[in-house]
Amino acid sequence: MLIPAATAVLMVIQQAPAEGTDWDAEFGVETKQRDPVTGELPVDPYEQSNANAGAAPYDSAGLVRDFGGRDGIARIAGRTVDLAESDPRIAVIFESHDMVRLKRTLSEQFCYLLGAGCDYTGRDMRAAHDGMGVTKADMNALVENLQSAMREAGVPFAAQNRLLAKLAPMSRKIVER
Amino acid sequence: MTIISSCLLALCHAAAMSAGSAIPVTAPHIAYAPVLDEEPEQAPLSPTIPDDQAVASAIRALQPLGPTSALSDGEGGVRIGKIELFEGGKLLLTNGVATVEGSSGGGIARWGTIGGRQMPGGIGLSAHATAIELPDFSWRSYGVLLGVDDRLELSVSRADFDTRDVGTALGIGQGYTFNLDTFGAKLRLAGDLVYGESWLPQIAVGIEHKRSRDADLVRAIGAADDEGTDYTLSATKLLLARSVLVNATLRYTEANQLGLLGFGSAGEGYNLQFEGSLGYQLSRRAVIGAEYRTKPDILGLGEDDWLDLFAAYALTDHLTLTAAYVDLGSIATFPDQRGGFLSAQVAF
Ligand code: HEM
Numbered sequence: 001m002l003i004p005a006a007t008a009v010l011m012v013i014q015q016a017p018a019e020g021t022d023w024d025a026e027f028g029v030e031t032k033q034r035d036p037v038t039g040e041l042p043v044d045p046y047e048q049s050n051a052n053a054g055a056a057p058y059d060s061a062g063l064v065r066d067f068g069g070r071d072g073i074a075r076i077a078g079r080t081v082d083l084a085e086s087d088p089r090i091a092v093i094f095e096s097h098d099m100v101r102l103k104r105t106l107s108e109q110f111c112y113l114l115g116a117g118c119d120y121t122g123r124d125m126r127a128a129h130d131g132m133g134v135t136k137a138d139m140n141a142l143v144e145n146l147q148s149a150m151r152e153a154g155v156p157f158a159a160q161n162r163l164l165a166k167l168a169p170m171s172r173k174i175v176e177r
Numbered sequence: 178m179t180i181i182s183s184c185l186l187a188l189c190h191a192a193a194m195s196a197g198s199a200i201p202v203t204a205p206h207i208a209y210a211p212v213l214d215e216e217p218e219q220a221p222l223s224p225t226i227p228d229d230q231a232v233a234s235a236i237r238a239l240q241p242l243g244p245t246s247a248l249s250d251g252e253g254g255v256r257i258g259k260i261e262l263f264e265g266g267k268l269l270l271t272n273g274v275a276t277v278e279g280s281s282g283g284g285i286a287r288w289g290t291i292g293g294r295q296m297p298g299g300i301g302l303s304a305h306a307t308a309i310e311l312p313d314f315s316w317r318s319y320g321v322l323l324g325v326d327d328r329l330e331l332s333v334s335r336a337d338f339d340t341r342d343v344g345t346a347l348g349i350g351q352g353y354t355f356n357l358d359t360f361g362a363k364l365r366l367a368g369d370l371v372y373g374e375s376w377l378p379q380i381a382v383g384i385e386h387k388r389s390r391d392a393d394l395v396r397a398i399g400a401a402d403d404e405g406t407d408y409t410l411s412a413t414k415l416l417l418a419r420s421v422l423v424n425a426t427l428r429y430t431e432a433n434q435l436g437l438l439g440f441g442s443a444g445e446g447y448n449l450q451f452e453g454s455l456g457y458q459l460s461r462r463a464v465i466g467a468e469y470r471t472k473p474d475i476l477g478l479g480e481d482d483w484l485d486l487f488a489a490y491a492l493t494d495h496l497t498l499t500a501a502y503v504d505l506g507s508i509a510t511f512p513d514q515r516g517g518f519l520s521a522q523v524a525f
Contacts, residue, residue: 135296135297136266136296136297136327136372137266137296137297139372140266140267140268140296141266143268144268147461157420157458157459157460157461158420161417161418161419161420161458162417162418164417165375165416165417165418168371168372168373168375168417169372169373169374169375171369171372171373172372172373172374175372177297
């Protein structure tokens, strides 16, 4: 007699949650939705400017040709991101970030810097890498991935270095430790 | 029976809940190293959070940190505490190649580079062997170098200078071989060979303490001392936009033929000398270039400036071969010492 009564009391105290509780809502977890058109995740608002690309562009048709034009540049940027994502040295840094967006913004940045006539719409280098804890060794690993991508695309070595020349000074804003 | 057990469970739970709520809420405590360093007791559970980004980061957060014993395998290296040993990480050729004095540089000129392949926080090691064949002399040198944190380089090397037939002519005996030990240290002060502003080179200061092992002979030739120390200041930069490497080094020295013929003379001591290098990067693995090194003529034997034309090739991440044509001018009054230079360097 006592036992069922106690059970009943306890059942009242410790109410089982209703089925179908939206725990994410309960705990305020925000789930970002990928844009159905671009497939990108939304980012916090920032001021767009070509100055965010971090350097002044080249003005050389020959250089653009060496990279295979805008299409070639986009392929190289995409390939670099793919290689970085599967590079055991740095993969972990890319894991939880939006690679769809990175491929687009990196491609825009290369295209802008090489003078192939794109606008860069991404964030500036300091904001994009803030708090990521990128090391100089990570930087070297990414440079090697970019070099592989350019080599695969048949970009002459001197032209490869011209792109790296634009990127190397940015390390000050990217390497944090 | 089932009623009792479920009741008991519920009771316990309720008791625990009320006990829990009675305890004052403590501030959240973030424990890191001691806790994370322990192996998790069970395999990490995959959380079921809808957002794939969140899943990825949660899985990463739950993954064990891997071996964390004091001595553990890194990626191709060894880790002692927080120091990475022989882990590497430098871009190919950016550790330079061994100079005739065992430092990191371009063959005959010292550079501002730090030898070894280590990155900040790491320790690297390299070893080299060099041979130079000249019309009247043969040079063999070998040494090891320790690189610390891309900041400090410590090197030890030995040079053997064989006078072959000239030994007889000089009256010191057929095949007399001069020996020189060099103990080098170099400290990077500022800048980076590759990164940072293109106008800011990697700048390093250093010393090279040298000991001739032919004390009596070098004194007989006229040297004031059988040991001496060079002081160097180097600035080196890879100008990526041109694929060109530029180096300039100032050397304050009293060495006669690097020190093989001792240091100073009765009337003359330290001199300021210059070493310049220009390199062109053909690929990640290959660089060609030229170097010029001024030398004092303290003994009055007609010691000449040195120059070389070199090609260096990184066969693997660890093995670099350098071949050069060298013009070492007059050595011990024997002029036109032009010949071949070959060097192999292994670096970790
Ligand atoms: C000079 C070298 C580098 C350049 C030019 C560069 C360029 C960029 C660009 C254009 C973006 C996109 C910014 C945006 O979304 O608005 C970005 C983001 C990112 N970069 Fe880099 N990056 C460099 C080095 C590195 C390195 C060394 C790492 C790590 C190994 C890294 C990891 C990332 C990651 C994870 C993101 C995504 C950020 C996010 O989703 O919020 N980057 N980078």
